[in-house]
Amino acid sequence: MQDLDESHLTAFVHRSDQRTKARVKFELAALQPFLKHLRAEAKVPVPALLINESPADQLKHGYIDYLREERGLAQLSIRVYLPFISDFVDEHLTKVGYDCPHRLEALTIQEFLLARTRSRSSEYAKLLATALRSFLRFLYLRGETTNDLSVCVPTVRRWQQAKVHGFLSPDEVERVVSATDLSTPRGRRDHAILLLLARLGLRAGEIISLELDDILWRSGQIVVRGKGQVQDRLPLLSDIGEALAVYLTQDRGTSLSRRVFLRMLAPRVGLTGPAAVGHIVRLSLAKTGLRSPGRSAAHLFRHSLATRMIRNGASIAEISQVLRHRSENSTQIYAKVDFETLREVASSWPVKGGGV
Numbered sequence: 001m002q003d004l005d006e007s008h009l010t011a012f013v014h015r016s017d018q019r020t021k022a023r024v025k026f027e028l029a030a031l032q033p034f035l036k037h038l039r040a041e042a043k044v045p046v047p048a049l050l051i052n053e054s055p056a057d058q059l060k061h062g063y064i065d066y067l068r069e070e071r072g073l074a075q076l077s078i079r080v081y082l083p084f085i086s087d088f089v090d091e092h093l094t095k096v097g098y099d100c101p102h103r104l105e106a107l108t109i110q111e112f113l114l115a116r117t118r119s120r121s122s123e124y125a126k127l128l129a130t131a132l133r134s135f136l137r138f139l140y141l142r143g144e145t146t147n148d149l150s151v152c153v154p155t156v157r158r159w160q161q162a163k164v165h166g167f168l169s170p171d172e173v174e175r176v177v178s179a180t181d182l183s184t185p186r187g188r189r190d191h192a193i194l195l196l197l198a199r200l201g202l203r204a205g206e207i208i209s210l211e212l213d214d215i216l217w218r219s220g221q222i223v224v225r226g227k228g229q230v231q232d233r234l235p236l237l238s239d240i241g242e243a244l245a246v247y248l249t250q251d252r253g254t255s256l257s258r259r260v261f262l263r264m265l266a267p268r269v270g271l272t273g274p275a276a277v278g279h280i281v282r283l284s285l286a287k288t289g290l291r292s293p294g295r296s297a298a299h300l301f302r303h304s305l306a307t308r309m310i311r312n313g314a315s316i317a318e319i320s321q322v323l324r325h326r327s328e329n330s331t332q333i334y335a336k337v338d339f340e341t342l343r344e345v346a347s348s349w350p351v352k353g354g355g356v
Contacts, residue, residue, distance in 0.1 A: 037267075056089050060082070060089060062138075063085060066138045081130075081135075084131035109132065109149060133153045136152075166303065168300060169304075172304075173198050180194065186264050188250065189264070194281070197301035210224075214260070257269045281297040306319050309322065
């Protein structure tokens with residue numbers, strides 16, 4: 001076992017030509033953390049290649065440390081930025097040399113952005129541009145470049161409040177929440193997650209980060225770790241508390257992880273990321289025959305909660321407080337879904353001969 005490494009894992013999961021991609025991906029997801037555990041326990045030595053990092057890996061890890069320690073970004077936010085930067089480092093710094101980032105040029109950066117955003121959404125383009133600016137600013141602050149090339153990244157135009165967010169009616173929300181099979185451990189876990197989304201409007205990342213100590217049973221509250229490392233206390237509603245109690249006492253089991261929601265399969269650790277919550281939502285939507293919004297499926301409940309509130313007469317300030325927006329500008333988008341009120345202030349459509 002002393003020579004065990006990643007090549008053995010690859011050979012094992014591809015041991016038969018009949019194995020599906022889904023099965024290979026599933027086995028790798030289970031075996032890679034196990035290999036990491038063996039190395040941590042000194043049962044298997046760390047390969048020299050992992051000890052002697054390449055210049056590219058050193059640069060990426062330096063950027064990760066910068067985001068975490070100096071910018072204060074959460075781990076989930078770092079995971080969003082890193083794929084963009086890895087792509088940029090692997091493609092362009094290979095050409096100029098990992099030890100020569102000062103040879104980067106504005107035109108090269110702009111060409112990379114344009115090539116990667118063709119036929120992509122404005123949201124993707126804006127996220128890529130933001131990640132590039134952050135990385136180039138990191139290179140400048142670190143002294144790797146003589147000029148701050150972040151100013152060379154073009155702005156991606158995106159009209160504010162250009163579209164109406166998708167949402168579910170109150171009846172549809174209840175159908176989705178009730179779609180889980182409460183006779184199974186997975187169904188009971190997913191039911192508790194859906195209730196947190198639907199009743200409190202939590203973000204997927206906030207559900208992932210929820211820990212056992214965050215549930216304050218005596219005071220009837222939940223501590224939510226939101227954006228910018230801000231913590232808020234929300235009411236532990238009766239149906240949420242009941243669903244959590246059932247899951248925690250019957251299905252969660254023991255684990256070294258303090259996260260509330262764990263994977264159903266080994267390793268028994270917290271859910272890997274917001275995508276896991278989105279997957280749960282999409283499965284529940286499919287069971288009820290409702291169309292999935294694609295990306296940000298979990299946010300559908302957040303939009304639905306805000307829509308229901310504004311249609312019931314809640315103010316923008318009240319919705320902003322419930323959703324824990326740092327700026328009320330983020331809440332203004334929900335004014336567009338109050339169709340009845342909008343009809344009262346909308347001008348009549350001009351018609352020929354009708355006069356205006």
